Amino acid sequence: MPDRIGRFKSPDAERRFRTTYAEGMRLLPSPVETHDVRTAFGEVRAYRFGSAPGLPLVLLHGANGTTVSWEPNIEPLARRRTVLSIDLLGEPGASTQTAPIRSADDQATWLDQTLEGLGLARAHLAGVSMGGWTACNLAVRRPERVASATLLDPINTLARMPLGLILRTIPTLVPGLSRRATPHFLRYIDGQGADPLADPVGRVIDAAMRGYRKATPQPALFEDAQLRSLGMPILAIVAGRSVIHEPTTARDRAQRLIPHVRAELWPDATHAISGQCADRVNERVLRFTEEADSHQ
Numbered sequence: 001m002p003d004r005i006g007r008f009k010s011p012d013a014e015r016r017f018r019t020t021y022a023e024g025m026r027l028l029p030s031p032v033e034t035h036d037v038r039t040a041f042g043e044v045r046a047y048r049f050g051s052a053p054g055l056p057l058v059l060l061h062g063a064n065g066t067t068v069s070w071e072p073n074i075e076p077l078a079r080r081r082t083v084l085s086i087d088l089l090g091e092p093g094a095s096t097q098t099a100p101i102r103s104a105d106d107q108a109t110w111l112d113q114t115l116e117g118l119g120l121a122r123a124h125l126a127g128v129s130m131g132g133w134t135a136c137n138l139a140v141r142r143p144e145r146v147a148s149a150t151l152l153d154p155i156n157t158l159a160r161m162p163l164g165l166i167l168r169t170i171p172t173l174v175p176g177l178s179r180r181a182t183p184h185f186l187r188y189i190d191g192q193g194a195d196p197l198a199d200p201v202g203r204v205i206d207a208a209m210r211g212y213r214k215a216t217p218q219p220a221l222f223e224d225a226q227l228r229s230l231g232m233p234i235l236a237i238v239a240g241r242s243v244i245h246e247p248t249t250a251r252d253r254a255q256r257l258i259p260h261v262r263a264e265l266w267p268d269a270t271h272a273i274s275g276q277c278a279d280r281v282n283e284r285v286l287r288f289t290e291e292a293d294s295h296q
Contacts, residue, residue: 004100006090006214013211017092020207024068024200029075037117041101041110045087045094046118050078055147057124057289058115059085060131063155064208066093069128069201072278080286084123086114088134090216092208101216107134108141115145124289126150128274129244133157133219139234140226148233148292150285153273156219158227158236158254159245178210185209191241191270201275227257233292234258237284240267262288 008014031047047067048056057077061069067085077083087093089110090101101107111134115123124147127135132154139146151157168188171181186196186205196202236254238247247265254263269277 004102004215006092006097006212006216008092008212010211013207017204017207017211020200020203021066021068021093024066024071024204027071027200028067029078035118037114039089039110039113039117041099041106042089042097043095044089044110044114044117046114047085049074049083049085050081052078052081054081054293055122055124055289056082056084056120057126057285058120059083060125060127060134061085061088062127062129062131064092064205064212065128065131065201066091066204066208068204070274071201072275073282076279076282077286081124081289084118084120086111088131089114090214092212097215103217104137104220105141107216108138111138112142112145121145122147124148124150124292126152126285127154128152129155129271130219136222136230137219139230139232140222143229143231146232147296148235148289149230150235150237150288152237152281153239153242153244153269153271154236155244156221158222158238158250160221161244162246165244172209182206182209188243190272190276191243224257227254228259230258230260232260233288233295234261235284235288236261236263237269237273237281238263238265239269239271239273240265241270244271 033048035046037044059070087095089095090097125135132151135149136157139149171177172185183196238251240247251263251265254261274281
């Protein structure tokens with residue numbers, strides 16, 4: 001049914017988003033290859049950067065962020081590892097949803113089929129926010145695909161989203177209010193006080209939030225048993241100033257439940273951790289994946 005497939009609210013909204021997305025993509029290095037992978041739920045866009053030997057690193061962006069949000073990370077990461085950045089299916093971006101995504105298993109299936117279509121039997125995953133949840137979801141449901149997973153302040157993964165966060169999203173969904181409410185919401189999430197529309201990533205997210213109607217299920221908090229089942233190396237980095245969960249609770253739950261975890265609380269980081277702390281994140285991810293390779 002059409003109402004179960006993500007779509008733009010109007011042709012003008014789509015044009016605005018496409019223009020903003022193209023502007024943001026021009027800030028990234030030129031991809032070595034661009035792939036459009038057919039899955040049971042739609043066509044998934046993946047960009048390949050770099051050509052280092054070894055298992056590649058697959059990047060999964062946060063809600064509405066698209067590959068553009070990895071601008072501070074892709075070039076440094078691709079110096080030492082082949083990087084594939086995926087535009088999440090069911091989100092605005094260059095991927096196109098064609099069938100309803102109804103469950104967490106559907107979310108794992110389209111990503112599993114994407115990796116298969118890219119010729120990746122296994123890969124390292126790194127995701128921020130919703131991308132962190134997506135990485136953890138694949139690790140829970142298709143562990144054979146995941147060599148390691150880096151979870152950067154993942155939403156509804158290690159601790160529950162607070163009610164206040166959910167309530168703050170409501171004005172961004174109301175026609176007539178969203179134009180002013182969305183930048184305020186982005187400032188709240190990023191926790192840095194800057195004008196989000198002055199930044200290319202912020203402009204992409206703003207155009208996505210105001211112009212695209214999603215039809216994917218809300219990410220469900222993982223159960224204790226699911227986190228205990230994770231057998232691969234996991235790096236969980238929790239932002240100490242995050243508003244998407246209680247940071248200490250998230251760090252402690254990861255330490256308590258995940259067998260092979262390195263759970264770190266970065267006190268000064270906000271939820272915009274992959275951009276705010278880009279140099280530190282890049283080096284930490286590279287070191288972690290290289291250590292994981294050495295223990296395969």
